[in-house]
Every structure is written in C-alpha cells, then in structure tokens.
Amino acid sequence: MTMVEQSQGLHEDAVDLGGRGSVSDYIALLKPRVMSLVVFTAAVGLVMAPGNQHPFLSFISILCIAIGGGASGALNMWWDADIDAVMSRTKKRPIPAGKITRAEAFAFGMVLSFGSVLTLGLVANWFAAALLAFTIFFYVVIYTMWLKRSTPQNIVIGGAAGALPPMVGWAAVTGDVSLVSIALFMITFTWTPPHFWALALVKNGDYQDAGVPMLPVVAGETATRHQIVLYSLLLLPVGMSPYLLGFATEVFGVGSAVLGLIFLGYAVRVWRIREGEPAKKAAMSLFKFSLFYLMLIFAGLLAENVMGLV
Amino acid sequence: MSKQKAVLSDEQVKARRGRSVALAVTLAVLVAMFYVITIVKLGPGIMDRPM
Numbered sequence: 001m002t003m004v005e006q007s008q009g010l011h012e013d014a015v016d017l018g019g020r021g022s023v024s025d026y027i028a029l030l031k032p033r034v035m036s037l038v039v040f041t042a043a044v045g046l047v048m049a050p051g052n053q054h055p056f057l058s059f060i061s062i063l064c065i066a067i068g069g070g071a072s073g074a075l076n077m078w079w080d081a082d083i084d085a086v087m088s089r090t091k092k093r094p095i096p097a098g099k100i101t102r103a104e105a106f107a108f109g110m111v112l113s114f115g116s117v118l119t120l121g122l123v124a125n126w127f128a129a130a131l132l133a134f135t136i137f138f139y140v141v142i143y144t145m146w147l148k149r150s151t152p153q154n155i156v157i158g159g160a161a162g163a164l165p166p167m168v169g170w171a172a173v174t175g176d177v178s179l180v181s182i183a184l185f186m187i188t189f190t191w192t193p194p195h196f197w198a199l200a201l202v203k204n205g206d207y208q209d210a211g212v213p214m215l216p217v218v219a220g221e222t223a224t225r226h227q228i229v230l231y232s233l234l235l236l237p238v239g240m241s242p243y244l245l246g247f248a249t250e251v252f253g254v255g256s257a258v259l260g261l262i263f264l265g266y267a268v269r270v271w272r273i274r275e276g277e278p279a280k281k282a283a284m285s286l287f288k289f290s291l292f293y294l295m296l297i298f299a300g301l302l303a304e305n306v307m308g309l310v
Numbered sequence: 311m312s313k314q315k316a317v318l319s320d321e322q323v324k325a326r327r328g329r330s331v332a333l334a335v336t337l338a339v340l341v342a343m344f345y346v347i348t349i350v351k352l353g354p355g356i357m358d359r360p361m
Contacts, residue, residue, distance in 0.1 A: 017316055022325045023332045054350050060343065123347055 018101035025094040029077055029105055030070030030112075037294070038069035038165045044298045045169030045184055047305050048247070053173045057123050061172040064120035065165055067112050068132045072139040072161070074109035078102050079144050087206040109140075124172035131171050135164040149211075152218040159192030160185075166298075183241045184301075190238045191294055194231045194267060197224050198287040201270070202280050225271045228286070232267035236260035239297055249309050252300050263293050 042065040046058055053061070077084065077095055085096035094100040100108075113136050121129030143158030151157075163185045170181035200207060200214040201221060207214040216224040237244070239260045243253030266286040273282045304310050318326070 019318070019322045020325055021329070023328045026329070026332075056346060056350050060347060123351075 016101050018104045021094060021100040021104060025099045026108060028094050029074040029108060031073030034073060035066050035070050039066045041188060041298055042165035042169035044302045045166030045181055046172055047302055048180060049170045049173035051173045061120060061124045064116045065132060065168050068116035068136055071109045071112035071116060072136045074105050075140040076144045078105040078109055083210045083212060086210040089203055089206060125175040127175045128168055128171040131168045135161055135168060152213050152215040155196045156193050159189050162192060163188035179245060180247050183245055186238050187297060190231060190235045191290060194228045195287065195290040197228050198270065198283045201283040229267045229271050232264045236264060242301055247310055248301060249304055252304055255300055256297055259293050259296055263289065
C-alpha cells in the first residue's frame with residue numbers, strides 16, 4: 001500500500017506503510033535459486049510419468065509448482081525475518097533490508113500459494129494440487145514455524161518439503177503416487193541433511209547468533225560430521241534406486257554409483273579435516289558438490305527418458 | 311474526522327510504477343494463459359455444448 005490516508009493524531013512512524021519494494025525485491029522473496037531446483041526436479045517427475053499430457057498443460061503445471069515453491073519461500077521470509085536479520089547469509093533479504101514489510105511478504109506469499117494450487121487443480125488434477133498445497137503447508141508451517149526453531153532434526157524432517165516437487169510433477173500427469181515418484185522423493189530427502197549440514201558447519205556462528213538449533217549448534221561439529229557420513233552412505237544406494245528398481249539404465253546405475261562414491265569421499269574429507277580454515281573449505285566443497293550431484297542425478301534421469309532409453 | 315495523506319518519496323513512486331507494470335503484464339499473461347488452457351482442455355468440444 002503506497003497512498004493511504006492516516007488518521008490525524010497518529011505518529012507518522014507508528015505504521016510502516018511499505019511500498020518501497022521493487023519488482024526485483026519481490027522476485028528475491030521467491031528464492032529464485034531454490035525455485036530453479038524445484039522446477040528442475042518437478043520437470044523430471046513430470047517427464048518420467050506415464051501418460052499423455054498436452055505440452056502446454058505440462059508447462060503450466062511446472063509453472064504452478066515453481067510459483068508454489070516461490071510462495072513457500074516468501075512465507076518463510078515473512079516468518080523468519082527476525083532470524084534473517086541476524087545471519088550474514090540472509091540479512092540482505094528484502095524484509096531485513098527494509099525494502100518489503102512483513103505484511104507485504106505475507107500477502108504476496110498467500111496470493112501466490114492459493115493461485116498456484118487452484119491453477120494446478122484446474123490445469124492438471126486436484127490430487128496434484130492437494131500435494132502442492134501440502135508441500136507449501138509442510139515447508140511453511142511444519143518446517144519454518146515449528147521444526148526450524150525447536151529441533152536439530154529440523155532439516156531432516158523439513159527436507160520432505162524440498163523433496164516433494166518431483167512427486168507433484170508426477171502426480172500432475174498420473175493423478176497418483178507410485179514407487180518411481182517415491183524413489184525420486186527419497187533421493188532429495190536423503191540428500192538434504194548432508195547438503196545443509198555442510199553449510200551449517202561453515203555458517204555455525206551465524207546459526208548460533210540467531211539461536212537456530214542446527215545440529216552443529218546443539219550436538220556439536222563432531223556429531224554433525226558423523227551424521228554427514230552416515231547420510232552420505234545412505235545416499236549411495238538411494239541415488240542408485242532408479243536403476244535398482246528398474247526404471248533407469250545400467251549407464252545411470254554406474255554413473256549414480258560413481259557420483260555417490262565421490263559424494264561419500266567429500267563427506268569423509270569433512271569428517272577427517274576438523275580444524276580451522278581447511279575444515280571450512282572441506283565442508284564448503286561438500287556443499288558445492290552436493291548441488292552438482294543432485295543436478296546430475298536428475299539430469300541423467302531426464303536424459304534417459306527424453307531419449308527413450310527406458 | 312480530518313485525514314492526512316502520506317507523501318510518497320521518489321523512490322516509492324518509482325517502485326510503485328515498476329510494480330504496476332509487472333502486475334499489468336502478469337494479468338495479461340494470466341488472461342492469455344487461461345484462454346489457451348481452455349482451448350487445450352476442451353479441444354474441439356468447446357463448440358459442442360447445449361445452447
């Protein structure tokens with residue numbers, strides 16, 4: 001709201017009228033980098049799903065999932081503005097930077113949430129829409145409002161929200177859940193803890209200052225390193241599951257095994273190097289490789305399906 | 311009750327103009343999108359309805 005009438009007698013600074021946010025600030029609220037991951041994984045789920053959906057409807061379905069993911073990001077920033085203001089990684093976000101008010105971010109997030117869910121229901125089916133609504137609910141209410149500030153297992157359980165988009169993409173075509181879509185879910189779900197804990201090791205001070213009970217803050221860095229290795233071990237077979245379950249070729253099987261072993265190698269390096277700057281570098285290397293890993297796994301599945309190899 | 315108008319800064323005016331353009335473009339895209347969705351979903355059946 002930019003041009004409002006205020007009752008005389010109220011102090012002008014009493015209410016922040018907002019209206020300073022530019023279009024790019026609103027785009028930043030959508031967490032575009034997270035959105036790109038959502039779009040990519042959802043597209044893979046959609047392409048792998050059996051059935052014929054008109055390409056235009058597929059495009060709109062992906063758009064809805066992307067907007068729904070973005071809306072979750074905006075609502076996350078609405079709720080977490082106090083934490084974001086303390087952490088170096090997030091203090092330049094639109095709300096702590098004073099460009100967008102919390103009320104504006106909330107309204108933006110809610111409008112996009114309802115808009116994306118309703119449109120997906122009309123374009124694809126209401127099961128996919130319900131799954132998208134659940135994804136938004138899970139990320140905003142279960143993860144952001146509840147788990148994030150109350151348990152070091154926050155990102156383990158909360159990771160489910162980030163892992164759901166391929167299932168929504170699959171459901172947009174088929175209207176159901178299957179072993180394949182559950183396998184796609186499990187890949188991102190298992191990948192999330194070592195990915196985030198690697199970052200948490202680097203940004204431990206930030207999380208401590210903000211009072212967020214991330215695993216390194218609560219259980220210590222050593223326990224976090226053990227957990228990273230354990231989850232990386234688990235990720236090896238889970239990453240290969242598309243091949244093991246018979247919906248990817250041997251090439252994918254070998255490729256995912258190699259990628260999983262490299263991932264495990266980076267995790268072991270994080271476990272071994274525990275002091276000073278080299279330890280932070282090792283954690284940052286794992287964090288960067290984890291992004292590369294997920295992208296390649298899903299790109300491999302996408303390529304095999306587009307080329308008709310499976 | 312007498313009322314007082316808030317005065318916008320240049321920065322706010324510029325930001326509002328940008329948002330207005332973005333909203334207009336979004337609305338136009340939504341109209342076109344729902345038009346095409348209707349055609350695609352109904353196909354030839356779009357003309358086949360009880361009058």
